[in-house]
Amino acid sequence: MPVDPRTPVIVGVGQFTERIDDPDYRGMSAVELATEGVRAALLDTGADVTAVAQAIEVFAGLRQFEICTPFNTPSLGASDNYVRSVAQRVGADPARAVLEPIGGNGPQKLVTEFAGAIAAGDIEVALILGSEPGSTAKYFATRDDKPDFTEHVGGQLDDRGYGFEQYMSEYTANHGLTGAPVQYGLLDNARRGRLGLTVDEYRLAMAELFAPFSKVAAKNPFSSSPVERSVDELITVTDENRMICDPYPRLMVARDTVNQGAGVLVMSVAAARRLGAAEEKWVYLHGHADQTEQGLLDREDVSVSYSAKQAVAEALRVAGVGIDDIATFDLYSCFPFPVFAVCDDFGLAADDPRGLTLTGGLPYFGGPGNSYSLHGIAETVAQARDKPGTFGLVGANGGVMSKYSVGVYSTTPADWVADRSKALQQDIAALPKVPVTRNANGPGVIETYSVRYDWSEVTGIIIGRLAADDSRFMAITTDYELLALMTGGDPLGAKITVAAGDDGINRAVLT
Known part of the structure; x- marks a missing residue:
């Protein structure tokens, strides 16, 4: 059916991966990896690559880990304008370059944002790009022949800031929440408590969720770790599958030692026709939504995740379909919790015959920082093209289940429909907040927990409730008896005594 010529369509997607055991492994930079992904996306349009590149008005990039905070300097150097460095390499000179804050929701958020700008007539062509050179950094860490990836290209850049302050505070960082595994460990253990499962039962459930992901990754040519893993492999702690942060052995944790890049090209129907983009490859963004969760301790x-629930529901509503109408899913899977959160709310089983990932998931396909879901979108677009008329859903998660963005894709032509994300955000803003006692003293109970095995001293991380007023607090522990319970038993609901230190850190012991 005819659509408005301003309707946005995905016309090109591209991915690139180099594995450290590849015979032609180069140890590429973030710019080089993204460039390969963008070149693949340009070729995927079926149009004149030079003409398409020159028509791109906006290049929007995702941050790599090495430029996610102002506190670290990239060990091998970096471009002063990552986005324009990539643009130059593909012969483009966009009017606008954008660098998004950190967050794995970013790829879908940017696709939705600039698709909306196209529908509004503000622009006609936009490119979303991302990459992660974690493998390169690790490869050259102990070598003498280090490359220098420093570039000075200057030019306009809409730098939207780091954004890490949305996910952590001095208080949470002082109490050990300085990495994603421990943060998500708190969430998964809280979910285990809600479901009334034992430690062993929950570990089995996580493995049964993720083993099928690894099977998909094993067949994906862009996977960083194309190895199928059994349930037994995932639950058995070994030297290779060591504990990282409770409840996760290494093989259930997002793989950040990757070299991956991707690009997604969006343009109006009018521009796609003018530039000659192959119409049989057009994929429409039928549904979309973005939601932001309360702060973790609030x-x-x-x-549970209200933001994921509302974003998925709204994207489905905008698309005019239900969860049963979705043919493919790619749900963000840095750890089991983000997948479980969506499954819980929409009645999806771990063994749903449709599958819950197209890439193979972050622990196996690879977790290229903030840009993972660009790969999820690329795979969803490819699947939609293979099965015209079907619908694919991408769920992209950022922070500590802090932001969730959803896209519903199909080859079926459809005009752009605005979502109600801003209005729905008021529902989350209206949720009650738990009072927090920062300097906690006295008896309490463990609400949820994790254990950091990745520190030099094994340390328990606790979110608890004070017996006096049921306010929430954070604490750490190296107490022998409490650690024994946290590592070899089940501490949920255990009675503890907490004391605030002069250093601003609460410390707990078993009562």
Whole structure:
């Protein structure tokens, strides 16, 4: 059916991966990896690559880990304008370059944002790009022949800031929440408590969720770790599958030692026709939504995700379909919790015959920082093209289940429909907040927990409730008896005594 010529369509997607055991492994930079992904996306349009590149008005990039905070300097140097460095390499000179804050929701958020700008007539062509050179950094860490990836290209850049302050505070960092595994460990253990499962039962459930992901990754040519893993492999702790942060052995944790790049090209129907983009490859963004969660310690129930629930529901509503109408899913899977959160709310089983990933998931396909879901979108577009008329859903998660963005894709032509994300955000803003006691003293109970095995001293990380007023607090522990319970038993609901230190850190012991 005819659509408005301003309707946005995905016309090109591209991915690139180099593995450290590849015979032609180069140890590429972030710019080089993104460039390969963008070149693949340009070729995928079926149009004149030079003409398409020159028509791109906006290049929007995702941050790599090495430029996610102002506190670190990239060990091998970096471009002063990552986005324009990539643009120059593909012969483009966009009017606008954008660098998004950190967050794995960023790829879908940017696709939705600039698709909306195209529908509004503000622009006609936009490119979303991302990459992660974690493998390169690790490869050259102990070598003498280090490359220098420093570039000075200057030019306009809409730098939207780092954004890490949305996910952590001095208080949470002082109490050990300085990495994603421990943060998500708190969420998964809280969910285990809500479901009434034992430690062993929950580990089995996580493995049964993720083993099928590894099977998909094993067949994906862009996977960083194309190895199928059994349930037994995932639950058995070994030297290779060591504990990282409770409840996760290494093989259930997002793989950040990757070299991956991707690009997604969006343009109006009018521009696609003018530039000659192959119409049989057009994919429409039928549904979309973005939601932001409360801060971690504010949430009344840390075992659920209101933002994921509302974003998925709204994207489905905008698309005019239900969850049963979705043919493919790619749900963000840095750890089990983000997948479980969506499954819980929409009745999806771990063994749903449609599958829950197209890439193979972050622990196996690879977790290229903030840009993972660009790969999820690329795979969803490819699947939609293979099965015209079907619908694919991408769920992209950022922070500590802090932001969730959803896209619903199909080859079926459809005009752009605005979502109600801003209005729905008021529902989350209206949720009750749990009072927090920063300097906690006295008896309490463990609400949820994790254990950091990745520190030099094994340390327990606790979110608890004070017996006096049921306010929430954070604490750490190296107490022998409490650690024994946290590593070899089940501490949920255990009675503890907490004391605030002069250093601003609360420390807990078993009562």
